[in-house]
Amino acid sequence: MRDFRDAKAMAQTLRESLTTKTVTISHSESLELVSRMLGVADWNTLSAILHTERRETAAPAVKLKSSTAIYPAIPLRDFVPFPSATFPLFVGRENTVLALNHAFEGARELVCVIQRESAVDDPRLSDVYEIGLLSQLLELEPLENGTFKVLARGLRRVALRSFATEARAYQAEVVDVSEGAVRDARDLIRRIYQRFQDYTAAHGILMPDLWLFFDQTRDAGQIADTVATRMKLPIKDKYELLATLDPMKRLERIDALLDLSQRPVSADYAATKRRALDDADRRRHQYATLEHLLLALTEDAKASAVMRACDADLDKLRQSLVQYLDNELKHTVIETGRAEPTAAFRRVDQRAAFLAQEVGYPEVTGVNALVALFAETRSPAARLLAEHGVSRGRADKAIGRGVG
Structure with missing residues (x-):
């Protein structure tokens, strides 16, 4: 037996064999049976023994005289x-599976390279970006469809010198890269801390440990990488962060991506927001709510096109919204003053800007605001959308077809 993958394969074979004989056991039970068959008390002990043996016999990566490694x-x-x-x-591609086998037979290290185009099935050096990530393999799990799930941990950036197949397995020749000196960036880190709080709030992400991390480190590059890992961005934008070697420049890029004031807003969506606020003022409501915004979105050219593609009757949706605004918000009527957007209104507006960034839109549109609204699941606006057949899934399919 070479390592824990063979033990897991034995457990899977045992389980399948018993199933054919109408004996059903769980995956964990099959692992325990295989462990006892091999004379070990339990699976945890066997897994630890096999991991230890693998570490003791691990072979280092091939070092070349040119200061590169394969x-x-x-x-x-x-x-x-x-x-x-x-x-x-x-992992499912044959060349990739073979590369995994070679990595597990060695030091459990491999290079993750990023494809320029996801549609390329057999990439070569010209099909991948120049900077990759040397990673450590932690765990491998076979999946029922014949592919594998691998847990890995990123170690450091490397520059590719070659990328090809050797004995049908992908391999890369790489050289370490210098990321430059770390300089004091307390003010920039403090600003990113504040902006990233807005980002996580807009996406509903709870990350208390991250705030502790911000308090304990002043490493600009590490902070930039930690935030970049959690941001949703087009692949090209994410790769640019990986390829930005200078820690300060990388941190400045993160700051710019988190700065919503720099996101262009389409003229139509700006008019839609203004229409929502004006409607709240006309009704003398103290607050402009998501229902005011949704009513305005029914007249937004792009957002209304998506709702119609979901088979929504916009006239009936407007009637439901007007009825809600007239009857349910009577207690918010004030004599003087302008309506203030609610916290939910502001969250949706923020989330719309981030969504536009994530999908690579050149400007924020009413479509982004409509999609952002679905996250406010407890709001009457989201409930009314659902009642009229407009769901996140149906909206995404319509947008995927080019609607809006």
């Missing part, structure tokens, strides 16, 4: 990992 490699289609992050990889 590692097994995995091309990633739609994902950009960063140093210090732990991340899952789903």
Whole structure:
């Protein structure tokens, strides 16, 4: 037996064999049976023994005289990992599976390279970006469809010198890169801390440990990588963060991406927001709510097109919204003053800007605001959308077809 993968394979074979004889056991039970068959008390003990044996016999990566090294490699289609992050990889291509085998037989290190185009099935050097990530393999799990799930941890950036197949397995020749000196960036880090709080709030992300991390480190590059790992961005934008070697420049890029004031807003969506606020003022409501915004979105050219593509009757939706505003918000009527957007209104507006960034829109539109509204699941606006057949899934399909 070479390592824990063979023990897991034995457990899977045992489980399948028993199933054919109408004996059903769980995956964990099959692992325990295999452990006892091999004379070990339990699976945890066997796994630890096999991991220890693998570490003791691990062979180092091949070092070349030119200060480069050759590692097994995995091309990633739609994902950009960063140093210090732990991340899952789903592997199915034959060349990639073979590279995994070579990595597990060695020091469990491989290079993650990023494909320029996800549609390329057999990438070569010209099909991948120049900067990759040397990673440590932690765990491998076979999946029922014949592919594998791998847990890996990013170690450090490397520059590719070559990327090809050797004995049908991907491998890369790489050289370490210098990331430059770390300089004091307390003011910039403080600003990013504040802006990233807005980002996580807009996306509903709870990350208390991250705030502790911000308090304990002043490493500009590490902070930039930690934030970049958690941001949703087009692959090209994420890769640019990976390829920005200078820690200060990388931190400045993060700051710019988190700065919503720099996101252009379409003229139509700006008019839609103004219409929502004016409607709240006309009704003398103290607050402009998501229902005011949704009513305005029914007249937004792009957002209304998506709602119609979901088979929504916009006239009936407007009637429901007007009835809610007239009857349910009577207690918010004031004699004087302008309506203030509610916290939910502001969240949706913020989230719309981030969504536009994530999908690569050149400007924020009413479509982004409509999609952002679905996250406010407890709001009457989201409930009314659902009642009229407009769901996040149906909206995404319509947008995927080019509607709006």
